[in-house]
Amino acid sequence: MQNTDIGDQNEAIKKNLGEINKVVMVISGKGGVGKSTVASNLALALAEKGKKIGLLDIDIHGPNLPKMLGVDKERLQSPGENRIEPVRISENLKLVSMAFLLPEENQAVIWRGPLKMKVIRQFLKDINWGKLDWLIVDSPPGTGDEPLSMAQLVPASSAIIVTTPQEISILDVKKSIDFARKLNLELLGIVENMSGLICPYCGKEIPLFKIGGGEKLAKKMGIPFLGAIPIDPEIVKAADQGILYVENFPDSSATKALKKIADKINNK
Amino acid sequence: MQNTDIGDQNEAIKKNLGEINKVVMVISGKGGVGKSTVASNLALALAEKGKKIGLLDIDIHGPNLPKMLGVDKERLQSPGENRIEPVRISENLKLVSMAFLLPEENQAVIWRGPLKMKVIRQFLKDINWGKLDWLIVDSPPGTGDEPLSMAQLVPASSAIIVTTPQEISILDVKKSIDFARKLNLELLGIVENMSGLICPYCGKEIPLFKIGGGEKLAKKMGIPFLGAIPIDPEIVKAADQGILYVENFPDSSATKALKKIADKINNK
Numbered sequence: 095m096q097n098t099d100i101g102d103q104n105e106a107i108k109k110n111l112g113e114i115n116k117v118v119m120v121i122s123g124k125g126g127v128g129k130s131t132v133a134s135n136l137a138l139a140l141a142e143k144g145k146k147i148g149l150l151d152i153d154i155h156g157p158n159l160p161k162m163l164g165v166d167k168e169r170l171q172s173p174g175e176n177r178i179e180p181v182r183i184s185e186n187l188k189l190v191s192m193a194f195l196l197p198e199e200n201q202a203v204i205w206r207g208p209l210k211m212k213v214i215r216q217f218l219k220d221i222n223w224g225k226l227d228w229l230i231v232d233s234p235p236g237t238g239d240e241p242l243s244m245a246q247l248v249p250a251s252s253a254i255i256v257t258t259p260q261e262i263s264i265l266d267v268k269k270s271i272d273f274a275r276k277l278n279l280e281l282l283g284i285v286e287n288m289s290g291l292i293c294p295y296c297g298k299e300i301p302l303f304k305i306g307g308g309e310k311l312a313k314k315m316g317i318p319f320l321g322a323i324p325i326d327p328e329i330v331k332a333a334d335q336g337i338l339y340v341e342n343f344p345d346s347s348a349t350k351a352l353k354k355i356a357d358k359i360n361n362k
Numbered sequence: 363m364q365n366t367d368i369g370d371q372n373e374a375i376k377k378n379l380g381e382i383n384k385v386v387m388v389i390s391g392k393g394g395v396g397k398s399t400v401a402s403n404l405a406l407a408l409a410e411k412g413k414k415i416g417l418l419d420i421d422i423h424g425p426n427l428p429k430m431l432g433v434d435k436e437r438l439q440s441p442g443e444n445r446i447e448p449v450r451i452s453e454n455l456k457l458v459s460m461a462f463l464l465p466e467e468n469q470a471v472i473w474r475g476p477l478k479m480k481v482i483r484q485f486l487k488d489i490n491w492g493k494l495d496w497l498i499v500d501s502p503p504g505t506g507d508e509p510l511s512m513a514q515l516v517p518a519s520s521a522i523i524v525t526t527p528q529e530i531s532i533l534d535v536k537k538s539i540d541f542a543r544k545l546n547l548e549l550l551g552i553v554e555n556m557s558g559l560i561c562p563y564c565g566k567e568i569p570l571f572k573i574g575g576g577e578k579l580a581k582k583m584g585i586p587f588l589g590a591i592p593i594d595p596e597i598v599k600a601a602d603q604g605i606l607y608v609e610n611f612p613d614s615s616a617t618k619a620l621k622k623i624a625d626k627i628n629n630k
Binding site: 123124125126127154155156158161162199200201202203204205206207208234235236237238239242258260261262265266268269270271272273276277291293294295296298300301302303304325327330331333334 | 391392393394395422423424426429430467468469470471472473474475476478502503504505506507510526528529530533534536537538539540541544545559561562563564566568569570571572593595598599601602
């Protein structure tokens with residue numbers, strides 16, 4: 095690919111994302127902190143409030159959002175040349191994921207960095223998002239090719255960092271903060287996920303991954319703290335079964351926490 | 363770098379790893395399934411049995427093993443030209459991690475794929491492992507640059523796949539199996555981690571991430587099942603404090619499970 099082509103493509107990306115009010119990347123230092131759960135449920139909570147939301151899953155090796163949102167049998171449609179239509183989850187929520195492009199779900203995507211950059215570029219250039227209040231981007235963990243490509247291709251992005259409270263996770267969050275700052279991403283704040291578990295039998299709180307580490311870190315690093323979400327075994331089940339958690343468990347503590355965080359983001 | 367150089371380097375890697383009996387990569391489809399916990403505690407369990415063990419942390423973006431093993435203030439020593447000495451954890455256990463090369467622990471490594479390949483190549487070529495029964499490699503999650511580089515540079519490797527029991531994780535494990543098969547890695551088996559949690563207050567078992575998903579998958583895919591490890595909040599605390607779990611909690615259910623798995627691997 096020639097450099098001039100890349101210049102043209104970057105122009106095309108800018109034009110294609112022109113009707114999107116704000117892009118936010120949901121990132122984490124460590125894997126398995128519930129980044130996809132937080133990204134998808136914040137998207138649901140914002141869509142419920144009447145906001146137009148796009149959800150882009152750039153986790154190329156483990157794209158789980160379609161399964162979590164119950165649309166893993168769908169495929170992307172391409173009605174016109176170079177135009178790809180997102181999959182619709184609800185009136186206000188559209189989704190695009192690498193999973194929709196894979197021939198079968200058990201297949202590993204054994205790609206090195208440059209090819210990942212190319213597919214993310216295409217996602218940004220050719221998808222017909224239309225008018226959006228928020229484009230929420232679910233990145234793979236770490237500070238590698240995918241979030242780096244995204245931050246470079248969409249320079250005005252912002253970021254939410256998800257962490258669990260224990261120190262091993264906090265160590266990696268500091269790296270995410272460093273990453274966001276180096277790439278000039280606006281840091282909307284930190285979400286502490288898996289913050290305590292209520293035993294379903296005796297009702298006592300088990301500090302499984304400790305509690306409060308994310309909040310403490312936010313204060314120390316001078317970054318807004320967006321809120322703490324407790325562990326709810328029902329979130330795990332909902333994700334496995336493709337049930338929209340926020341919509342189906344409106345009274346749970348985790349839903350209430352997620353909605354408060356959505357409000358804070360919406361007011362940014 | 364010229365192709366002939368790379369040929370020479372591959373020869374040098376082969377020579378340098380010549381005294382290692384077996385290389386095993388600990389991989390996972392999803393992040394946060396406890397891969398580093400399993401890798402480090404299996405290393406401890408095998409070292410306790412008198413085996414000579416090397417532990418190599420190729421998670422370049424989130425290298426956590428030094429902190430988990432209480433040696434995060436150590437640095438690699440290079441006494442001679444092109445020779446790097448691993449950090450010694452105990453008589454039979456040596457560690458090398460990307461973390462030892464970082465100037466300060468909060469810094470993000472914002473590297474694309476080709477640079478990662480280069481550093482992994484150097485790790486394999488220049489580290490003075492000496493005679494080992496097992497070199498255990500802790501990879502970042504997914505099927506990206508790091509595990510791919512490793513599998514290509516050390517063609518006779520084997521692999522252990524770590525998963526949690528819930529379906530979202532199992533979906534990603536199938537990708538890891540596909541990856542291992544495509545790269546001709548010998549699959550030693552599947553470990554089911556975070557398999558149930560005993561409430562520390564009422565003693566009842568909470569199926570937080572469900573139970574049995576890893577075992578079921580192993581059977582279905584014709585792969586050995588190595589064992590299930592329950593969640594123990596003490597493992598989280600030990601990792602945060604750099605306490606060697608298997609050595610310090612010899613009677614816990616998780617240690618017993620880990621030791622059984624180590625025995626199975628040792629008999630392979």
